[in-house]
Amino acid sequence: MHPEVRKTAPGKCPGCGMDLIKIPNHKSQIPNSGHTTHDMPKMSHHDHEAAMTNPQMAKNMEADMRRRFWISFLLSIPIFLYSPVATQFFGLHLPTPLAVNWLLLILTTPIVFWTGSIFLTGTYYSLKAKKLNMAVLIATGVLAAYLFSVLITVIRPESETFYEAAALLVTFVLFGHWMEMKSRRGTSDALRALFDLVxxxxxxxxxxxxxxxxxxxxxxxxxxxxxxxxxxxxxxxxxxxxxxxxxxxxxxxxxxxxxxxxxxxxxxxxxxxxxxxxxxxxxxxxxxxAQIIKMVETAQNSKAPGQRIADRAAGWLVIVAIGSGVAAFLGWYFGADAGLLTALTFAVATVVIACPDALGLATPTAVAVGTGIGAKHNILIKDAATLENTSRLTAIVLDKTGTLTEGKPKVTDILGFRGFSPNEVLAVQAAIGAASNHPISKAIVDEAKSRNLETKKISNFEAIAGFGLQGMVNGKRALIGKEKLLTERGIDTRGRRKEIDLLADEGKTLSLLAVANELVGVIAVADAIKPTSKKAVNALKNFGLEVIMITGDHRKVGEAVGAELGIKRIFAEVLPEEKAKYVKKLQDEGKFVAMVGDGINDAPALAQADIGIAIGAGTDVAIETGNIVLMKSDPYDIVAAIRLSRATVAKMKQNLFWAAIYNVLAIPVAAGVFSTSLGWSLRPEIAALLMSASSIIVATNAVLLKRVEPKLSA
CATH class of the missing domain: 2.70.150.10 (Calcium-transporting ATPase, cytoplasmic transduction domain A)
Structure with missing residues (x-):
């Protein structure tokens, strides 16, 4: 189970012996498309991490593990019924056509060498690569119990054997793997849905x-x-x-x-x-x-920083497990003068129960589920490190235009004077503005269309560069533009100073209308704030983050938007190329910073930030520009990404804690440390059941991350 392994030719993984599979390169097509690759395909590990993101492969792997389990389970039933355990505890003495141990040998052999072959081949390739992993521990326990039993069957056919331990050990571990795959296969649902779109x-x-x-x-x-x-x-x-x-x-x-x-x-x-x-x-x-699918697959196959620590710990735990098993055997056989059967029981149980399977699953399962949930909600997380590090944020910089606001001007206020109604002011301005391609004129025309206003005829249209427009409407000269233009043309605006200043103080752009040299109306235009922006800002502050807004607009405009959203710290009149400097400034203050922008103009700032979040990319997605890509233009998805990160990290910690505590407590019990004082001891098959249960608990706990889904929407 080594997804980091990459080869240029088919073969086996040097770590555990599983088959390597083709992975697409940069020129290959996504599933269901079938384009031929033009470069040499690389080979990747056919394991849980690499395969479970491919829906069909995940299904096939689960089916194979299910088949192995059921065959092993069915063969284990008569083995258990004829075993010493059934005789001693249940008083069963079933008739048999031949000596019991020979019958158990016949039934156990296919379990060990066929259904359990994945552990034996895994051990071979692991030892060949000079690595110790979970397969080594399972194979050691199974072979120790099986070979000891074969030896006893040959030289002392009537003596007690360990066949049931070997059989049930394989059965329980296969069951654990099957349940793990079943739970993890659900993480590919989002990808499966994407595959089906083609x-x-x-x-x-x-x-x-x-x-x-x-x-x-x-x-x-x-x-x-x-x-x-x-x-x-x-x-x-x-x-x-x-x-x-x-x-x-x-x-x-x-x-x-x-x-x-x-x-x-x-x-x-x-x-x-x-x-x-x-x-x-x-x-x-x-x-x-294809980029979305690749990003999700990469994230699910990547390792979080915490996983690297867990991997190192698991490697040491294999050595500890084998050492503990040897020590248990030597201690009981030579130190406590116990019989060979008793000493071997404790040794095998110790090796088996110490398998670091749960430790190895602790973070990958949480990462797979977390990134899958994110993809389902159009939140693309580039890798496991991003998913983990997002939970550490202390400050977040929000670009105003396109992130908190719609990114295009809209009419917010219309005032009419001297007998002109708001709709009349709008109709006249729209009639003249229809001949202009200025964004403000377009916003006014769009508003008039939305109100189904009658289009007025104009003549003598003229654009006054940098100031406004003029033309004849119903035989009267109409002038629209900034207050400065009207003042220069001798039109008195002082009588409406209060209304004009009030709108200007709100950071809005004003388009004044004069007809026959008299001010008759004002239209205020602003970049409208998105419906969920305020809720998103409040949620971010509730997370304990410092929220900062950055904008290239005039300070008055920035402060007006900041006041409405409750953002106190504002960087205004900042050029796109200067945004990265402001992010660096926050980092120099000791903050762990996220930058949220459109992913194109804000690329330098996104790259400078500890976590770069590209929002509203949609079909023009610039995946390479951000650690997180929010496909929708909804600022509340920023909150959802952070909430998902925190929930995932919480599951990682819970899983790591459980796996660590399990091993700390289980190894002494299995080794028989409390056997004489408290009477606590475990047979190898019970140890295998507990080890599998531990893995199932970790995988199931990760799946419970789905409970956070209802909280990801505004």
Whole structure:
């Protein structure tokens, strides 16, 4: 079980003997697509960590372990019924066609060498690589019990043997592995859903005719035809038609997006209304969906810092277990003058119960479940270290535009004077602004359209560079723009000073309207704050984090937004290239800092931060720019990512604590330290049951992370 192993040719893992499997390189296609790789494929460890993220492989591994367990279990039933344990404790004396020990030998042999073969081959390759792992301990215990029993069967057929210990040891450990795989297979649900987003076939135009072909065979610049209800196979750009696309399955955004010629489409989304054609631009591992899958798989296969400590501890524990087993045998056989059978019982039980299986599972199971939950909620976490370190944050820097606000201006207030109603002010400004491409004009036009206002006819339109617009409306000259423009044109604004200053103090941009040289209205425009921003900021402060806002806007605008959201520390008038310096400043203050931005303009700051969080990437996801990528534009997902990290780390600590306490208490009991004083002792098969139970407890506790899911939504 060594996911870090990488080879360029097929073979066995040098650590434990399991088969190596192909993993896709940067040019290969995602599952269900089948594009041929162009580079030499690397071979990766066919183990729990590497395989459990592949849905089909996880299913196959679980089926194999289930089959091994049930065969072992069925063979173990007669072994137990004929064993000395059944005779001594239950008084069973069943008839047998031949000597009991020979019958037990026949029944136990396939358990040891077939259903338990994974432990024997694992031990061979582990020792070959000069490494000690759990397979070594299991194989040592099984072979010690089995070979001792074979020897007794040959030289003293009527004596008591250990066949039931060897058989039940294999059975219980297989059961533990099966339960572990069953629980961990659930972590691939999010990936399985992503795999299923790619349609098996698509309609493509080649040679002037439309044909149906596997999505795997689509290449760059192929023209793909989409009809209502079709899933989009690859990323591309619309070249003909108009439609509405549902991107919720990929980006998490619930509102369908209108698409026209030149618009981008992302593989895995669904065409809703029109018939369109698009040119394939990104195929295979280049697609957004492939990047998401790769990121989740990488995270689930990576190791958290805590896991590296656990791995080292597990390595030492193998040595301690074998040493304790030898010491137990020598102590009982030579020191306590116990019989060979008694000494071997304690030795085998000690080796078995000390298996560091639970210690090895403590953090990988939690990481797999945590990253799977994140992916399900459109929170992509790059690796296990990020998942763990996010829980250590002490400060978080939020970029204003696009993170806390919508990133585009919207009309917030409309004031009408001298008999002009707000709708009339809006209609006149929209009529003149329709000829302009300025963002503020566009916001005013959009607001007028949303109110279904009648479009007024204009003439003599003129743009006044840097100040405003003017034109004739209903035979009267209308002037819109900044207050400075109106003042320069001799239009008195002093009578509305109070209203103008109030809106300006709120950090809003004002567009004043004068008709026939009189001020008749004001429209205030601002970058609207997202609905969940305030709740997100409050939650972050409740986590004990210092929340800082950074913006390139004027200080007054930044302070207005900060006041509304409850953010006290604000860095304003900061250029994009300067944001990294402010993050460094916070780090110099001793803070562990996260930076949240759009993932493109904020790339240097995201790289400087201890944890970089790219938000609202959507179909233009820039996965390489952040440790965490939030596919939606919802600031509450920042809270969800931190909450998920803290919950995952809590499970890691619980699992590590349980695994450590289990080994500290179990080894002395199994070695017989309390046998004479308290009468506590364990047979090897009971030790195996407890060891497996410990692993199941750890895996189950990790699955309980799913309880945090309801708290991840605003």
């Amino acid at each position: 349609p098996p076939k698509a309609n493509v135009i080649r040679g002037g005719r439309e044909m149906s072909m596997p999505s795997a065979e689509i290449i760059h610049d192929d023209v793909v035809v989409l009809r209502p209800g079709d899933k989009i196979p690859v990323d591309g750009e619309i070249i003909e038609g108009e439609t509405s696309i549902d991107e919720s399955l990929v980006t998490g955004e619930s509102i369908p997006v209108s698409k026209t010629i030149g618009a981008k489409v992302v593989g895995g989304s669904v065409n809703l209304t029109g018939i369109v054609k698009f040119a394939a631009k990104q195929v295979g591992s280049e697609t957004v969906l």
